[in-house]
Amino acid sequence: MTELNNSQQVCVVVGASHAGSLLAVQLRKEGWAGRIILIGAEAHFPYHRPPLSKTVLAGDKSIAEIALRPHNLYTESAVELRLGQRVESLNLQEKAVVLASGELVVYDKLALCTGARVRKLGLGEGLRGVHYLRTADDVTAIRAELIPAKKAVIIGGGYIGLETAAVLTQLGLQVTVLEAAERLLQRVTSVALSEYFQHLHAIHRVKIVTRAHVTRIDGDDSVKAVICADGSEYPADIVIVGIGVIPETRLAEAAGLEVVNGIMVDEYARTSAPDVFAAGDCTWHPNAFYGYHLRLESVQNALDQSRVAAANIAGKQLVYDALPWFWSDQYGIKLLSAGLLSGYDDSLVRGDRLNADAKGFSVFYFKDRKMIAADCVNRAKEFIACKRLITERLDLNMQALADDASAPDTFALA
């Protein structure tokens, strides 16, 4: 560990989840000798968020079992944890953050890792049984109301909605997914994958309704039904809304930082203000591989970007150039997605998509004869091979890609 000349300095990290928690401990590894204060609004020790719609919702794991890192690691790294405390505003002139209590915490370097918050539907507010799923407390509240044989309506057919549907149907609830778009996962993936997931959920008795525009959620104290624009009505004992997230940029915006669809950062994770960095779901950042700015909602991005921010806060010049990747678990099936498919001009399905058993299948996406993205269902080796094909822009052996019997190490032309 190199000792830097920052022993009198303070780094304040706002947001104690995937990005903030890693940034804090990584900063110490980078040789930061001063104080590190990690402030998080949630009262729980930093935890893995993805299991909330998977093993935790299913009741297979508790919140305590999904801690991001052992509690003593923060003490060992001399990271001062301030949980259950919300930062209300930033004072960039005084270099301080202001807590809800009015306390000022001064910084020399500041990292904003404020993530995202759920997009609200604006219907059924205050009705018992209407939920969103973002935090540990959300999933605890949902689980308290899960009784088998009840009717669940999920509003939103994105990954979180579908993972939730998979868990609830397996717990014995009657599940309907209402999706406003023409197909499931329309915002994030191809028709081939949408059809696969539609088929998979149908096999598990989940009713999927697309082009469903929810206009009302009815009930007295508790929710009773979800009503769509065409008059169709779906009885519900519990409703879970999963219609996306909004980057949590309120602190940054109020302080006058540049915000687009997220807090604007450069490839070094620096915001538009001196000594202020940002990482994770809250950022609008350049992607070296695709050549444009984007916002990602993924653990991969939160971790890779916070590593870059930590290094640069400690005085290095590290550039963020990671390939985006993502996973989803539904019914014991693992989807691994590498890259972003936007702008693809050709695609190829390898394996039998609609009769996929444990053997799985993959969908490859190409642009100008190079692979730009891949969705691999139960095919981890192909996912790893594709990440390399994409990042190194390798020439492709199309015959090997198309032939399901060929090994992933033959995908690139020799």
Ligand SMILES: Cc1cc2nc3c(=O)[nH]c(=O)nc-3n(C[C@H](O)[C@H](O)[C@H](O)COP(=O)(O)OP(=O)(O)OC[C@H]3O[C@@H](n4cnc5c(N)ncnc54)[C@H](O)[C@@H]3O)c2cc1C
């Ligand atoms: C149910 C669910 C399932 C998911 N599944 C997957 C998956 O399978 N794969 C995948 O890659 N990604 C998945 N994701 C997305 C992934 O969890 C996020 O990309 C990741 O959590 C982003 O981490 P982050 O630290 O940037 O932000 P967040 O996890 O959103 O954390 C931000 C933290 O900042 C805190 N905060 C915000 N404002 C303040 C403030 N003013 N003061 C103090 N604290 C503040 C918040 O309370 C929060 O704890 C899932 C997300 C959810 C909700």
